[in-house]
Amino acid sequence: MAPPITRVVLFKIASPADQAKLFEYYRPLAATATKDGKPYILSARAGPTFEDQRRQGFTVAAVTEFKNEEDMKYYDEGCETHAELKKFAKSVHEGAMMVYFRDVLAP
Secondary structure, eight states: OOOOEEEEEEEOOOOHHHHHHHHHHHTTHHHHOEETTEEOEEEEEEEEOOSOGGGTTOOEEEEEEESSHHHHHHHHHTOHHHHHHHHHHHHHOSOEEEEEEEOTTOO
16 A cells, blocks of 8 residues: 655744644644545644744744545535635745645655
């Protein structure tokens, strides 16, 4: 079986209150987001970034894992739970970046 798809999103959110609210969207995500009536996100983690000149203004990092690209595509295009998260994030961020990959170092 192929390693999972790991998705990393960085946000520039200045307000600590807005960051905390975003974390409230991420906290239950893996358990409450469903596809065909079942949870499909393998894991979801998020937190504030450490003060560091290399962070380039990104204040929040979020990592989600999916079994395959099809599940990640559903997350982007069809998941109502993620749509709510995106709606809030778009209203408070001043920049975002997303990348995803399959771990080539996984056994």
